[in-house]
Amino acid sequence: xxxxxxxxxxxxxxxxxxxxxxxxxxxxxxxxxxxxxxxxxxxxxxxxxxxxxxxxxxxxxxxxxxxxxxxxxxxxxxxxxxxxxxxxxxxxxxxxxxxxxxxxxxxxxxxxxxxxxxxxxxxxxxxxxxxxxxxxxxxxxxxxxxxxxxxxxxxxxxxxxxxxxxxxxxxxxxxxxxxxxxxxxxxxxxxxxxxxxxxxxxxxxxxxxxxxxxxxxxxxxxxxxxxxxxxxxxxxxxxxxxxxxxxxxxxxxxxxxxxxxxxxxxxxxxxxxxxxxxxxxxxxxxxxxxxxxxxxxxxxxxxxxxxxxxxxxxxxxxxxxxxxxxxxxxxxxxxxxxxxxxxxxxxxxxxxxxxxxxxxxxxxxxxxxxxxxxxxxxxxxxxxxxxxxxxxxxxxxxxxxxxxxxxxxxxxxxxxxxxxxxxxxxxxxxxxxxxxxxxxxxxxx
Amino acid sequence: xxxxxxxxxxxxxxxxxxxxxxxxxxxxxxxxxxxxxxxxxxxxxxxxxxxxxxxxxxxxxxxxxxxxxxxxxxxxxxxxxxxxxxxxxxxxxxxxxxxxxxxxxxxxxxxxxxxxxxxxxxxxxxxxxxxxxxxxxxxxxxxxxxxxxxxxxxxxxxxxxxxxxxxxxxxxxxxxxxxxxxxxxxxxxxxxxxxxxxxxxxxxxxxxxxxxxxxxxxxxxxxxxxxxxxxxxxxxxxxxxxxxxxxxxxxxxxxxxxxxxxxxxxxxxxxxxxxxxxxxxxxxxxxxxxxxxxxxxxxxxxxxxxxxxxxxxxxxxxxxxxxxxxxxxxxxx
Numbered sequence: 001x002x003x004x005x006x007x008x009x010x011x012x013x014x015x016x017x018x019x020x021x022x023x024x025x026x027x028x029x030x031x032x033x034x035x036x037x038x039x040x041x042x043x044x045x046x047x048x049x050x051x052x053x054x055x056x057x058x059x060x061x062x063x064x065x066x067x068x069x070x071x072x073x074x075x076x077x078x079x080x081x082x083x084x085x086x087x088x089x090x091x092x093x094x095x096x097x098x099x100x101x102x103x104x105x106x107x108x109x110x111x112x113x114x115x116x117x118x119x120x121x122x123x124x125x126x127x128x129x130x131x132x133x134x135x136x137x138x139x140x141x142x143x144x145x146x147x148x149x150x151x152x153x154x155x156x157x158x159x160x161x162x163x164x165x166x167x168x169x170x171x172x173x174x175x176x177x178x179x180x181x182x183x184x185x186x187x188x189x190x191x192x193x194x195x196x197x198x199x200x201x202x203x204x205x206x207x208x209x210x211x212x213x214x215x216x217x218x219x220x221x222x223x224x225x226x227x228x229x230x231x232x233x234x235x236x237x238x239x240x241x242x243x244x245x246x247x248x249x250x251x252x253x254x255x256x257x258x259x260x261x262x263x264x265x266x267x268x269x270x271x272x273x274x275x276x277x278x279x280x281x282x283x284x285x286x287x288x289x290x291x292x293x294x295x296x297x298x299x300x301x302x303x304x305x306x307x308x309x310x311x312x313x314x315x316x317x318x319x320x321x322x323x324x325x326x327x328x329x330x331x332x333x334x335x336x337x338x339x340x341x342x343x344x345x346x347x348x349x350x351x352x353x354x355x356x357x358x359x360x361x362x363x364x365x366x367x368x369x370x371x372x373x374x375x376x377x378x379x380x381x382x383x384x385x386x387x388x389x390x391x392x393x394x395x396x397x398x399x400x401x402x403x404x405x406x407x408x409x410x411x412x413x414x415x416x417x418x419x420x421x422x423x424x425x426x427x428x429x430x431x432x433x434x435x436x437x438x439x440x441x442x443x444x445x
Numbered sequence: 446x447x448x449x450x451x452x453x454x455x456x457x458x459x460x461x462x463x464x465x466x467x468x469x470x471x472x473x474x475x476x477x478x479x480x481x482x483x484x485x486x487x488x489x490x491x492x493x494x495x496x497x498x499x500x501x502x503x504x505x506x507x508x509x510x511x512x513x514x515x516x517x518x519x520x521x522x523x524x525x526x527x528x529x530x531x532x533x534x535x536x537x538x539x540x541x542x543x544x545x546x547x548x549x550x551x552x553x554x555x556x557x558x559x560x561x562x563x564x565x566x567x568x569x570x571x572x573x574x575x576x577x578x579x580x581x582x583x584x585x586x587x588x589x590x591x592x593x594x595x596x597x598x599x600x601x602x603x604x605x606x607x608x609x610x611x612x613x614x615x616x617x618x619x620x621x622x623x624x625x626x627x628x629x630x631x632x633x634x635x636x637x638x639x640x641x642x643x644x645x646x647x648x649x650x651x652x653x654x655x656x657x658x659x660x661x662x663x664x665x666x667x668x669x670x671x672x673x674x675x676x677x678x679x680x681x682x683x684x685x686x687x688x689x690x691x692x693x694x695x696x697x698x699x700x701x702x703x704x705x706x707x708x709x710x711x712x713x714x715x716x717x718x719x720x721x722x723x724x725x726x727x728x729x730x731x732x733x734x735x736x737x738x739x740x741x742x743x744x745x746x747x748x749x750x751x752x753x754x755x756x757x758x759x760x761x762x763x764x765x766x767x768x769x770x771x772x773x774x775x776x777x778x
Contacts, residue, residue, distance in 0.1 A: 007770075008767075008768065008770055011459065013457060013459065014457075091451070170457070242770065242771070246770075252770055252771040252772075253771050254771045254772070255769070255770075255771050255772070257771070325449075326447075326449065326450050327449055327450040327451075327452075327456065328449055329456055333454075333455060333456045333457040334454060334455045334456075334457070335454050335455070336454060336456065337454065338449070338450065338451045338452055338453075338454075338456065339449060339451070340449065340451050341449075342449070354456075356456060360457070361450040362450060363452060363458070364458055364462070367463055367517070367520070367561075367562075368559075368560060368561050368562035368563065369562050370463055370466070370561060370562040370713055370714055371562060371713055371714050371715075371716075371718060372466065372713040372718075373713065373717075373718030373719065374461070376718050376719055376767055377664075377720070379767070380770065381769070381770040382767045382768050382769040382770045383767070383769070384718065384719075384766070384767060386718070404769065407769070407770065407771075410454070412454050412455030413455075415455050415458070416455050416457065416458060416459045417459050417461060418461075419461040419462050419463045419465070419466055420462075420463055420562075421458065421462075423453075425453060425454070425455070426453050429453065
């Protein structure tokens with residue numbers, strides 16, 4: 001049997017999984033932790049603490065009141081130093097809670113024993129409440145508040161829970177290590193998610209460059225009903241949720257719709273683990289696995305880091321040489337965001353810190369489009385990036401919408417492959433923004 | 446520590462460049478180019494050197510003094526145009542005519558549209574057709590290939606195999622007699638083929654084409670649909686009346702067919718961008734070629750067919766969109 005993969009387009013960048021063999025290490029406590037109130041998709045949370053308050057590990061410090069929002073918990077114990085805008089990794093000043101760390105005192109309700117609890121006592125609706133209360137967001141990088149996915153709209157049915165263990169981004173290995181080291185917990189997390197969604201089938205998709213993870217999870221999953229592991233071809237962007245569903249089930253989500261349309265809910269393996277800890281251990285999302293890697297890092301590593309830890313301390317510990325580094329990326333090289341400052345904090349969505357050497361930090365010179373059509377042939381959504389790029393820049397919003405600019409998943413395959421080094425995705429993002437505004441104005445009328 | 450570079454994703458590049466693509470095409474043309482030196486001797490060498498040099502010089506001068514841009518000679522596209530122009534003319538063509546051809550190719554067909562990537566028509570073909578119409582006598586006196594390494598510049602001239610057949614059919618000669626006057630299929634395929642420089646060896650052109658397919662410089666869509674439509678369309682008439690219409694295989698190995706299939710029609714700038722569009726484009730070129738060869742005034746039709754289809758490329762691009770992911774379209778559009 002050939003390996004499963006998605007149907008349209010795709011590329012195969014060098015995998016460079018330099019930290020794949022590095023076991024997860026517990027990262028030391030920071031002396032100061034910073035919690036931006038917007039580290040999830042949607043409305044920022046509102047601070048519940050003020051200067052001088054003492055907090056414990058796991059205590060809620062900000063409440064996400066809107067429908068699409070998430071609570072934020074302190075990952076450290078100590079005193080609140082300030083609640084004020086702090087420069088975040090993208091260079092915006094965002095309201096943040098800053099805590100001076102004192103000791104490591106945990107909230108008593110959190111079960112810190114290493115014991116693995118298999119049986120889940122909560123009912124479906126209680127699970128969703130717990131996910132909400134623990135501030136769980138999508139751990140793959142998009143940080144979409146997880147409880148929203150688990151409130152299935154009326155009239156829709158979920159048939160499959162798809163678990164994303166693809167990790168198709170080059171360099172990143174945090175999901176890989178998690179699958180190897182926390183396999184049992186992760187699978188229990190999946191059974192809890194299945195219970196909450198009331199589905200009896202879950203599929204874990206993993207790229208076949210991680211045969212050890214596939215074997216390990218398959219072995220554990222054999223003891224649980226309804227969970228299967230499938231190996232997928234190494235092809236980027238295999239881990240895009242639309243591509244993953246297409247690869248695993250041969251179902252394509254219609255343009256502009258969500259996975260629920262084809263009877264699926266998709267979550268990352270990191271999210272499954274976070275749900276396990278939330279439901280079985282009552283532990284909010286205060287830690288995550290972060291890969292620190294790159295050609296200028298002497299010891300590529302995977303760390304279990306308290307959220308709020310400054311990124312620079314991770315780089316220092318991994319032996320990152322900032323002199324020869326020209327660019328630091330939060331996430332993978334294909335979809336990650338370049339940081340404006342390494343003093344910013346690790347947030348819920350920080351899956352990796354990637355250092356790019358000076359020589360590779362600048363883009364290649366822009367030349368004329370030679371109409372080779374390679375962008376079109378690699379686009380996993382069947383779009384024409386060269387065309388979208390031009391009509392976006394020219395402000396032809398109606399046409400841009402008709403050419404399905406909103407389908408673009410911003411995977412970057414077009415730019416990766418363009419021989420002329422054209423900034424296709426920059427232009428398409430502009431088009432998406434303008435078309436988005438046009439659509440919102442239309443619905444207002 | 447210096448300042449960090451900040452830019453939108455993606456942060457890595459696959460390493461493909463215009464230069465790599467274009468010089469890859471040049472490498473693919475080398476076997477056929479060497480074969481033309483072998484069969485046509487110094488004349489072919491002279492034509493090639495003059496065509497390439499004048500293409501480079503015109504591109505340099507126009508970029509620098511008219512468009513006021515940094516000349517991009519290193520990208521290799523002017524070299525391709527020069528070699529393709531040389532491939533499209535006879536080896537005894539006077540230098541001044543070649544220089545005019547290069548000026549038309551580079552100056553009119555390429556730079557006046559804005560340079561590389563912006564032109565609608567294949568530059569080398571525009572140059573060739575311009576010369577064919579302006580200097581019909583010089584452009585159609587083809588040196589005869591009678592021996593390898595002809596060292597003299599004044600070879601005996603004669604019509605091409607396609608010309609012999611076209612003229613003969615017009616005079617009512619039977620097909621079997623005509624087929625005796627032209628080289629055998631094997632000779633045609635291997636290279637004993639009077640005509641332009643690049644019409645000489647179907648085999649070596651095929652080799653170059655396979656190399657480009659292997660390097661992923663071109664895809665199979667245009668060559669296969671072009672070849673297929675030639676075989677099917679000419680095959681229908683051959684089956685109806687083999688005395689009046691030539692064998693489809695003869696079409697395939699003569700004239701500029703192989704050159705057109707692998708090097709002219711596949712020019713990425715002037716061909717459609719989606720696989721489906723490329724198939725339509727290739728099929729269109731094949732059919733128009735056979736129409737011209739069978740019923741037109743010229744014995745050869747590949748150049749005209751490609752230029753006609755070049756003009757249709759924007760429409761083909763609009764009509765044949767890629768296969769979209771999740772076909773349903775929002776907003777009822």
